[in-house]
Amino acid sequence: MDLSAWHYFLSLERDFERTINFVELASANSIAYSQEYAKLLLLIGSEVDITAKVLCRDVNTSSNAATIVDYQQDICSAFPGMHTIEIAISRYQMAIQPWSSWGDVSPESPGWWKAYNKVKHHRDTDFPKANQGNVVSALCGLLALHLYLHRSTDHLQPYPKLLEYSFPETLVVGGSKALPGINPSA
Structure with missing residues (x-):
């Protein structure tokens, strides 16, 4: 499988990590835009x-x-429980469930996805939604998608530097977690 999209994710993670030199990753700073x-x-x-x-x-x-609603239907049908995936940021004692809204009785778009669309289409009025909290949640959402996309890939490397998932055994020798919604015997 082509890993160019994985390397692009790693590039985005590095770009986000550089912002931490200026605005510490903390819940108090989540609204900093x-x-x-x-x-x-x-x-x-x-x-x-x-x-x-x-x-x-x-x-x-x-x-x-x-659309994001279509994605939710296809992805959650294939991986029930995907909405429970939690991405850790150990260095900052944080954990984010970027897709948790997909598990609601009436699933909806994640807040960070709504913010992305507001910034994309209404930056003049919704610029404050371009904040640290939405960016880190979106980045965690992207990592989660990659973990599912590459669920059969041996040794998805290099590993992210900031975000982690205690990578699953399917991706890392000695991995400690199974991805929610994936049958380990499949």
């Missing part, structure tokens, strides 16, 4: 869109998924 966060949110959101479409086609070759 900037041009750099706007750029990252737009890049990450676009990559989520692309990666989700690829994952939908991977699990359903006849998929015509084109």
Whole structure:
């Protein structure tokens, strides 16, 4: 499998990690917004869109998924429990469930996805949504999609530097977690 999208994710993670030199990653700073966060949110959101479409086609070759609602239907049908995935940021004692809203009785778009679209289409009024909290959540969402997309890939490397998932045994020798919604014997 082509890993160019994985390397692009790692590049986005590095770009986000550099912002921490200026604004510490902390819940108190989650509403801090900037041009750099706007750029990252737009890049990450676009990559989520692309990666989700690829994952939908991977699990359903006849998929015509084109919206986040379509992605939710295809992905959660293939991986029940995917919405429970939690991405850790150990260095900052944080954990994020970027897709938790997909597990609601009436699933909806994640807040960070709504922010991405607001910034993309209404930056003049919604620029404050280009904030640290939305960017880190979007980045975690992108990592989660990659973990599912590459679920059969041996040794997905290099590993992210900031985000982690105690990588699953399917991706790392000695991995400690199974991805939610994946049958380990499959």
